[in-house]
Amino acid sequence: MEERTGTGAQKKQHSRTCAHSHITGLGLDKECAAIKTKDGFFGQENAREAAGVIVALTKKQKMAGKAVLLAGPSGTGKTALALGMARELGERIPFCVLAGSEVYSAEVKKTEILVENMRKAIGLKIKTVSTVYEGEVASLVFNGSPKAFTDGGKKITEINVELKCQKGKKSLRLDPSMYGNILSERVRTGDIVTIDATSGSLKRLGRSETFSAEHDIESEIYLPVPKGDVKKVKETVHQITLHDLDSAHACPKDGQDAIALINRLGKTKKTEITEKLRNKVNASVTDLVLKGAAEIIPGVLFIDEVHMLDADCFAFLNRALEMPTAPTFVLATNKKEGVVRGTGIRNTLGISNDLLDRFLIIQTQQYGKEDIKAVLVIRARTENISMEEGALEALVEIAERTSLRHAMHLMAPAEICAKSGGFEKIEAAHIKEAEELFCPVRR
Ligand SMILES: Nc1ncnc2c1ncn2[C@@H]1O[C@H](COP(=O)(O)OP(=O)(O)O)[C@@H](O)[C@H]1O
Ligand SMILES: [Mg+2]
Incomplete structure (x- = not known):
């Protein structure tokens, strides 16, 4: 699945x-x-x-x-x-x-x-069952003129694709409107593709293993020829949140492409999700849950x-x-x-x-010296910062006097001070220098 x-x-x-x-x-x-x-x-x-x-x-x-x-x-x-x-x-x-x-x-x-x-x-796990055609592209033929089609003409009249699986082959006639999709996925013979029977969307999954020796250095994903028949019933689990559903229902006609996303920026999307819309979403969710097609995950x-x-x-x-x-x-x-x-x-x-x-x-308990020191060491390691023991001691003292967060924030500036002076490791003097540059909220 x-x-x-x-x-x-x-x-x-x-x-x-x-x-x-x-x-x-x-x-x-x-x-x-x-x-x-x-x-x-x-x-x-x-x-x-x-x-x-x-x-x-x-x-x-x-x-x-x-x-x-x-x-x-x-x-x-x-x-x-x-x-x-x-x-x-x-x-x-x-x-x-x-x-x-x-x-x-x-x-x-x-x-x-x-x-x-x-x-x-609040998450929602939704199971969908869909019919897909999946296999290695054995042949791909366009009838008509591709150029005229991309220019807005209707010259592509037919797309014929033959898919191969371990159990056999199947020839499919695709809707000419799928031409753009095939081009953008850069499909060619020998690729493994999946086509959703309901939406007609085609996805390239990779290249058939048969061609894995084509190049010495590869950036390609090679996959075995799919098992079973070309036509398959596939169960997919989608995980989304109730807010995803609200948003999707609030802008049903917007689409998901880049232009739609940019266009959405100017809109006050938040006010579009009304209580009525949420109730509608809730009713559909309850229905799916009762049918066993969805599960709520708080x-x-x-x-x-x-x-x-x-x-x-x-x-x-x-x-x-x-x-x-x-x-x-x-x-x-x-x-x-x-x-x-x-x-x-x-x-x-x-x-x-x-x-x-x-x-x-x-x-949560206030930290003592030992805790502060240990947290600062962890932090220095995460930020890939090297410190002399003296610098660490100086930071601990600052953390006690001001706050742990302020001491942590001084690490990166102190590293800049050290590096600009030609030092590999931060020394106590660099901590002092950084401290003088930045003023803590409380002293
Ligand atoms: N016990 C701990 N171990 C490791 N890091 C800690 C520990 N306590 C705090 N920190 C780190 O110290 C900083 C300040 O802690 P934070 O969680 O923001 O505190 P609070 O939310 O209580 O104000 C954060 O960078 C946090 O990741
Ligand atoms: Mg906090």
């Missing part, structure tokens, strides 16, 4: 080093105990083990009605924990990230932004800086948690207490009481 992942599903992006690119998981062993240094993590063992339990509960779809709150001082790894959870859940489970402050927009209602992000965090919605939300949002989340297909909510805050926005009332963590009741709280 073939698997396809939709646009909303999580994708790996490792090409650029970002603040958390050293985090590759939660660093737990088989018994779900935290290994001190693993998967880019160091220390914070309790929180990592608790996060591991949440991952297990999410996989078993047992998080309905409750939410997780990562609480702890700034720079103690709350966002890193959430991303570690995403890595542990794997690509199949959607993971959507939202900052609390993002809900405030002049054009879109706060709850609308929350709904949209919730739907980005993912994770991570809301960072959750204290930035207000009473309306908290009331909305309270209701949303009860939904049978709700994603797992993972929230994070660095406030111990504060005014609940929109009420003027002070409360623990700056969050309203009715929502606090539903939380499983994971507390």
Whole structure:
């Protein structure tokens, strides 16, 4: 069975080093105990083990009605924990990230932004059964004048293709409108192709193994001649999110090509997805689920800086948690207490009481010298930065005095200072130089 992942599903992006690119998981062993240094993590063992339990509960779809709150001082790894959870859940489970402050927009209602992000965090596995013609192109003949056709004429009158499989051959007459598709896929005899019987779309999969000795150096993908008959019934699993479906239904006539994408930029797409449209999508989804053709996969919605939300949002989340297909909510805050926005009332963590009741709280602990040093070492390795012991000590001291994040951010500038002075490794003086250039938020 073939698997396809939709646009909303999580994708790996490792090409650029970002603040958390050293985090590759939660660093737990088989018994779900935290290994001190693993998967880019160091220390914070309790929180990592608790996060591991949440991952297990999410996989078993047992998080309905409750939410997780990562609480702890700034720079103690709350966002890193959430991303570690995403890595542990794997690509199949959607993971959507939202900052609390993002809900405030002049054009879109706060709850609308929350709904949209919730739907980005709910996956749908849809099985489709389609008939395809698959095989090695034994012959490909165009009748008519190709030039006239590309000029807008109708001279291509017939396309005949013969496909070969291990069980036999089949001749197909293709619609002349498929000429462009065949050209863009650069199909020639000896290629392995698949043609969808319903949509008529043709895809080149590679070249037949029979031709694998054609060149000394190859950039081609060689495939065996497909087994069985040319005509096949194929089951494909598509993984998309409810938001993908909403968007697709909101712009049904736009198409998916580059021009359509550019044209969409000018449109306020968000307002096009109405509640009515979502209800329609929900009804079709329910129907598919009842027929056994689709499966709902609740993912994770991570809301960072959750204290930035207000009473309306908290009331909305309270209701949303009860939904049978709700994603797992993972929230994070660095406030111990504060005014609940929109009420003027002070409360623990700056969050309203009715929502606090539903939380499983994971507390992250302030780091000591050893933890800071270990995290900085991991980070330096990820950024491919070499430091003398003295430079590391200087950074640890800065992290204690300002913040871990600020110390981390000084690494790359210090490397520039070192390199411009002709040094291979960063020395304490370069850290000092970088520190003087950039001012921390708090001293
Ligand atoms: N225990 C840890 N192990 C490895 N890296 C960590 C750890 N804790 C924090 N970090 C890294 O330190 C930086 C600050 O942590 P972050 O997760 O942003 O903190 P918070 O979200 O709590 O403010 C990030 O780059 C993060 O990846
Ligand atoms: Mg954070």
